[in-house]
Structures are given as C-alpha cells and as structure tokens.
Amino acid sequence: MPLVVIQPSYGNPAARRHWRDTLDNVVDFTDTVRAPLLTPSQREQLQGFHPGGSARFWGATGRQDRKMERLSPGDVVLFTGLNHVRGIGEIGALFRNAAFADSMWGADEDNGSWHNVYSLLSFTPVEIPYTEIWDLPGFNAGDNFMGLRILDPEKAATVLDGLGIETQTEARDDDSLQEPVARALRTHTDIVDGEVLRTPSTRYRLEERELIVHRTEAFLVQEYVGFLGVDRPQRLRTPAGITDLHLALQDGSEVVEAKRASSRRFVREALAQLLDYAPHTPQPAIRLSALFPERPADRDLELLHRYGVDCVHRTAPATFERMRAPQETRASMMPLWQQRRHD
Structure with a gap:
C-alpha cells in the first residue's frame, strides 16, 4: 500500500x-544548465523513471527532511490549495540536491532551498473540494490540511479508495504477481511462492504514465444525494472498503454502491461490493442499492434482483428511478446481509 502525502502547493x-x-510544465533535466548539477546516481535515477529526459518536479525544504525520508517511488501526493485537491501524482525519483532545486524554484527567504526534490511518475490535475475528503470516515470537517502531512495507513487507504484513485504502480505490481503464475500454467510447471512474491522493481523499469482518478462515481453520488435531499451524506468504512453512500433508515440502514457505467462488468462489481459491505453496517442492512448513470440491461437487472438488491439509475439531470427487488427475495436475503462478521 503506498503512502499518501498531503502537499500544500497552491495557496x-x-x-x-x-x-x-514545474507541474503545468515539464522540466528538461538533461540541458546544459541542470544536467551538471545532478550527481551520477541522481541522473541515473531520473533517466530510469523518465527516459525522455524531462519530468514534472516538486520539492520540500529542510524542515521536512525527516518526513521526506519516509517516502518511496509509487507513493501518492495530493497537491492542495484554496480548499481543493488540485492535482494528484505518483512519486518517481527522490533525492536531495539544493543546487538542482534552486535552478527551478530559487530558495525560500525563510526556510532555504527546496532541496528535497521528487519527480512525478504520473500527474493528473483535478478539482476535488476538501468537503469530499471531510465526508470520508476518519476525517474532520474544517481541516484545511495545513503543512506537509503523511497520512497513516488507514487514512491513506481511505483516501485512495474514497476518491477513486487507481495508481499505475499498484496495477504494475499486480501484473508482476500474475506473470510467474501464467508462465507456470503455460509450461505445466510448479508455481514457486518465492517467485510470485519477488519484488517487481527488480524485473522492469517503471515509466511515466497517467494516474487514473475515477470521478464519475463521485459526481453521480453527489447528484443522487441532491435528489434525495440529504444534508450531510455519510460514507462507511468497513473491512471490505469504503461505501459510496450509507443512509440511516427507520428500521436499519441502506448501503449504496455507485458505478461509472451500467455494463455487466460494473453490475457484477456493484453486487459483489454490496454483499461484502452489508454485514459490516452498524445498523442492520435492510436495503442494498446499486447506483448507475443509466438503466442496466434486463439480464443484469435480474442479477441484482436475484440477490435482493435494488437498482437505482439516472433518468434525467438530478432525476433517478428505483427499480426494486422483489420483497420476498429481499426478505430471504436479509439474514445473509445481516450476518455479523468478526474481521
């Protein structure tokens, strides 16, 4: 699991x-000005992550030396300012070099050089208001994220899941675990656990690529919350992940899982997640709802209803329709939903 860093950067x-x-624009680190400022190991590290010879960069002053020493390639940075997350990136190269930093930003009058330099393996501009983070479990309304902050593992996982951040480093790591298994199956040889768990960075070089931030689900939930007239929507952290929406009902609770599309793949994902979340609700789950931007196909609707799950889909701007599962099916499924887990 990567670390997540809150990096004030726009205030x-x-x-x-x-x-x-150095974020809106890439920096050429091979030119005659900057290349001589790098040590051989720093130059090699940058070329490994950015073989094209240019990258986006950010830095931190000496006051952050100890925090910066905790970071590694693949960790995620939320660049914040003016009450929004304004960009999300994955760290590539990290090193300490005051001369190289000063060539990009100069030195701060009070705190000196931004000598803790890191490149960005990926960077995606976003406009995510702080309120979306405040609504996540474990965060506080009114927190303006002052100062560089490294989130604890639980909050890091909550942010990545809750904001829909899909890091490419993790995707590459998953591929690395599959490759020896696939090879063994192709050749009918034994699968060696040690080979499967080998550190992937020893086997290929990471390259700059786009970090994916799924925002469609967030926008869909926001519109649905407005349709319902809910003042302070809540999300629930469970051992299975973060719910998209958790609603208190008169006799229990409703769990809502939103998806950015209505194809069979996303219907199946929503169903699996809802069934995984349901036993962890603090009040018994009496309704599970899958939320989509449009109506799923009939066979996919039947799949949801087979497990007692309602389908809610958008019919027009700020307008939604609920297609309810048969009451008898829902009643027969509730004992399964409400079976308490001890994780």
Missing part, C-alpha cells in the same frame, strides 16, 4: 509560480 503566489513552472 500563495510563490507556490502558484512553482506549480506553473
């Missing part, structure tokens, strides 16, 4: 200049 004119110079 004052100097930070916005840095953003313009």
